Amino acid sequence: MTPKYAQPCLRLSMPVSDTRTRPAPQADTLEARVAAAHARLAGAGYGVSVPRAFRQAAPQVANRLGDEAALALAGAASRIAIRTRPRIAAQFLDLSVPMARRLAAPEPFSRWIALLVGLLKPAPDIVEPLLERMEMLHQRLGIAPLEAWVQTGLRLAGSDLVLRRAFFTFELPEAVRLLERHAGEDTFQSLEGELRATHRALWGQSPPIREALPQSKGSAALRASFGAGVIQLPASYGGYRGRERFVYQAALAHIGAHMAYGGKRFQVGQLKPLQIAVVSLIEDARVETLALREMPGLARLWLPFHAVSSEGMATTPSLFGRLARALIDPDFPIRHGWLRKGVEMFRAGEGQIGNPALSRHIGNILGNDLGQTRVQFNARDYVVQPVYRDDNLGLWDLPPDPHEAQQHHHIDIETHDLRRSEETDQPQDRKTERADPNADMPPERVVAAPAASGIGRIVGHLPEYDYLAGIERADWVTVKEYEPGPGDPLFWRKLEDRHGPLLVRIRALVRAAAMGRQKRLKRQAEGERLDLDAAIEASIQLRARRTPDHRVYEGVTTPDRSIAVHLLLDTSHSTNDSVGPAGPSVIALLREATGVLAHAMTQLGDPLAITAFASDGRDDLRLVRVKQFHDDLGPLTGMALSGLRPGYSTRIGAAIRDAGATLATVPAHRRLVLILTDGEPSDIDIRDPDYLVADAKRAVQSLNSTGIDVFCIALGQGAGQRHAEIFSKRGFVQIDRLEALPEKLPALYLRMTR
Numbered sequence: 001m002t003p004k005y006a007q008p009c010l011r012l013s014m015p016v017s018d019t020r021t022r023p024a025p026q027a028d029t030l031e032a033r034v035a036a037a038h039a040r041l042a043g044a045g046y047g048v049s050v051p052r053a054f055r056q057a058a059p060q061v062a063n064r065l066g067d068e069a070a071l072a073l074a075g076a077a078s079r080i081a082i083r084t085r086p087r088i089a090a091q092f093l094d095l096s097v098p099m100a101r102r103l104a105a106p107e108p109f110s111r112w113i114a115l116l117v118g119l120l121k122p123a124p125d126i127v128e129p130l131l132e133r134m135e136m137l138h139q140r141l142g143i144a145p146l147e148a149w150v151q152t153g154l155r156l157a158g159s160d161l162v163l164r165r166a167f168f169t170f171e172l173p174e175a176v177r178l179l180e181r182h183a184g185e186d187t188f189q190s191l192e193g194e195l196r197a198t199h200r201a202l203w204g205q206s207p208p209i210r211e212a213l214p215q216s217k218g219s220a221a222l223r224a225s226f227g228a229g230v231i232q233l234p235a236s237y238g239g240y241r242g243r244e245r246f247v248y249q250a251a252l253a254h255i256g257a258h259m260a261y262g263g264k265r266f267q268v269g270q271l272k273p274l275q276i277a278v279v280s281l282i283e284d285a286r287v288e289t290l291a292l293r294e295m296p297g298l299a300r301l302w303l304p305f306h307a308v309s310s311e312g313m314a315t316t317p318s319l320f321g322r323l324a325r326a327l328i329d330p331d332f333p334i335r336h337g338w339l340r341k342g343v344e345m346f347r348a349g350e351g352q353i354g355n356p357a358l359s360r361h362i363g364n365i366l367g368n369d370l371g372q373t374r375v376q377f378n379a380r381d382y383v384v385q386p387v388y389r390d391d392n393l394g395l396w397d398l399p400p401d402p403h404e405a406q407q408h409h410h411i412d413i414e415t416h417d418l419r420r421s422e423e424t425d426q427p428q429d430r431k432t433e434r435a436d437p438n439a440d441m442p443p444e445r446v447v448a449a450p451a452a453s454g455i456g457r458i459v460g461h462l463p464e465y466d467y468l469a470g471i472e473r474a475d476w477v478t479v480k481e482y483e484p485g486p487g488d489p490l491f492w493r494k495l496e497d498r499h500g501p502l503l504v505r506i507r508a509l510v511r512a513a514a515m516g517r518q519k520r521l522k523r524q525a526e527g528e529r530l531d532l533d534a535a536i537e538a539s540i541q542l543r544a545r546r547t548p549d550h551r552v553y554e555g556v557t558t559p560d561r562s563i564a565v566h567l568l569l570d571t572s573h574s575t576n577d578s579v580g581p582a583g584p585s586v587i588a589l590l591r592e593a594t595g596v597l598a599h600a601m602t603q604l605g606d607p608l609a610i611t612a613f614a615s616d617g618r619d620d621l622r623l624v625r626v627k628q629f630h631d632d633l634g635p636l637t638g639m640a641l642s643g644l645r646p647g648y649s650t651r652i653g654a655a656i657r658d659a660g661a662t663l664a665t666v667p668a669h670r671r672l673v674l675i676l677t678d679g680e681p682s683d684i685d686i687r688d689p690d691y692l693v694a695d696a697k698r699a700v701q702s703l704n705s706t707g708i709d710v711f712c713i714a715l716g717q718g719a720g721q722r723h724a725e726i727f728s729k730r731g732f733v734q735i736d737r738l739e740a741l742p743e744k745l746p747a748l749y750l751r752m753t754r
Helices: 006-019 027-043 049-065 067-083 086-103 106-118 124-132 134-143 143-157 161-168 172-182 189-201 242-262 273-294 296-305 316-326 337-348 357-372 404-408 427-432 491-498 500-512 532-543 586-604 633-640 652-663 693-707 723-726 738-752
Strands: 209-211 225-227 230-233 457-466 471-481 520-524 553-556 563-570 610-615 621-627 671-675 709-716 732-735
Touching: 027 049, 027 067, 027 586, 049 067, 067 106, 067 124, 086 106, 086 134, 086 242, 106 124, 106 273, 134 143, 134 172, 134 427, 134 633, 143 161, 143 172, 143 457, 143 586, 161 172, 161 209, 161 553, 172 471, 189 209, 189 230, 189 242, 189 357, 189 471, 189 732, 209 225, 225 242, 230 242, 242 296, 242 621, 242 652, 273 296, 273 316, 273 337, 273 357, 273 520, 273 709, 296 316, 296 709, 404 671, 491 586, 491 633, 500 532, 500 586, 500 671, 500 738, 520 532, 563 586, 563 652, 586 610, 586 633, 610 652, 621 652, 633 738, 652 709, 671 738, 693 723, 709 723, 709 738, 723 732, 732 738
Parallel strands: 209 230, 471 621, 563 610, 563 671, 671 709, 709 732
Antiparallel strands: 225 230, 457 471, 520 553, 610 621
16 A cells, blocks of 8 residues: 555656756746846845846846846946946846836847946946936937937047036036937927028018027026027927927017017016016917917917816916917817906907007006915926917016126037046046046047137038948037138239249140030031931921921030039148248148139139138137139139138048038039148047048048039148048049149149049
8 A cells, every 4th residue: 555645755756857858947047047147246246236136127127028138137237336336237227127118129128238338448437327317318219319329429528528427417408409319309400591591481580590508507498588689599399309390480480479569678667576477478479469460370380389278276387378378269268267357358458459568557467466366476487388489588678687698699618628637636546437538549640739819600510420320410510610811912913923934834724625514406407416306206297298397407515614613721730831841831832722723713714612621629610711602813812812821630521511512502514622631631529540531431422422523632742541541542632742732733623624
């Protein structure tokens, strides 16, 4: 008889023998691997928070994305703890669970981990601020644009640790603007030209329209503003993705109504903040009512932003929003006595709607009534609603603000002014944390040297290509125009004295030059070739027994020159070098060669523009417009050319883009950007030797795709090393003997355009 305990013993032994012949279940394998990873983290000296966070996060990530994604957390957390702090590693592990839910697939989750781990060597200080804002960043960007935005921030800050920290903590307004750009959201910069045209079309005026400066450090302007004839619009309107263009248009139309129908600024007098807010609200409604009488279509622009409900608590923001909507929307239901009184007074005063005093009268009464109800009003936190309306500061004669001038002038902040030098008495751990991430990279090959001082005028922004991130960053380079230095009014006469025989030879070459597209002449009475279309039509006429047209030949005109050239002169600091022990400087030879070429092109009748360029970082592409296409080759051009001074660095790609933009508007069969430079691209804010080379190559390719040719003349024996990479082997020529440049340049041009 079998003992009672024998069967249980048999059942217990079955799984044991089974594990030797069958693989363990996946859950057991994962649990064992998680336990092993947990043990390694627990024994690494990171404290209790890191292994505990891993133990909690790994199973949840595994359930969503698989075992490998979960186990990858251990290695990433360990590296983060070593390079930063264990607390930040625990923060990473806690965040991995919601990020696994957001990313929803192993591949983007692995990219997210790789993004953070990849920052540990070059920029460990930004891992924590990124983790703190990660959910917001992913919601706005997604994984690929997030990678590009991070690379943009690193590129912008370079080795400036203070600037880098300010970017990734959003203390720098540029970070918000670039975030919106990478998210595909429209900003003031992307819509600026369109908004100017819209305002001019609506109101027939072109006042200055500028981007509003931050109200304080890291605090962007929330509403549009106007004053002293200047309109200021926020850099962006957050929370209106896909509708940014309409918000800007509505805001600009509203300010235009103020400018068209407003009066003198209101005196504050004894008014309380609550009364000022109500008077401003009534004035907004008054000017919009007048604008709608002339342009009823503006209602379709403004009404969608009045989304307040007729129900709800009677708080100040709610009542203001309901009153604003009731005054523009006659179908809006009114369920509050204060609102009803405001609407009735406004309707009763329509006979005097053109007088701003009506707003003051109604606003005083309504503000006093609302104050009697003891409703709470916080003037410090008050923001005008709806979003398109301005901040009302332009309506009131307020006391002078010492910072007001800053709101109406562009302030240039040089990047190097924000840098901080390392103090010698800092603790060792702080020195390690602030170490230069690019210390192992080769030093810059070009050091920018200042040229003549001057204040540049910002004329636009240009994109720039980052080959590492694989993106072209819009509005990355700021273009500034500078006046040339004092020049010689007798430049042309002295040029003829020095190069008289050369100019005679060039005139002979010019007379023999002929280049251009031959025009085909259709339906000619005689010629050497048949016009196929005319011949077919004549055959049809013969078959129809009708007399055909006898003009069945094709002819051609003599070649006509049709070429426009934008000449770019590199005036960086290296052009100050002398040619030979006692020879002239490179910049002097550039001036003379350009003068000889300009003479030749004038005789040919080829449109010519001449621009000198240098750069002082991405915030200062320095352009000197020596000659524009519509300018004559007169004394002013000679003075501008002879007044060029060397200095700064060489951002070739940006200069090529600017030249191509001006050349694109010139009607010609062939358009050519001709660049003279004595070195490869470089600038003070770039250490990567390939960055600006790749950008210049991208700029050349972009122009070629639009039908604009780019050709480079590399000056000196040291030049030309990377120009074949930028311009292709057929897109550049190297001139070793710079003394012959005035003679070779015109001859090369004539041969190239034959």
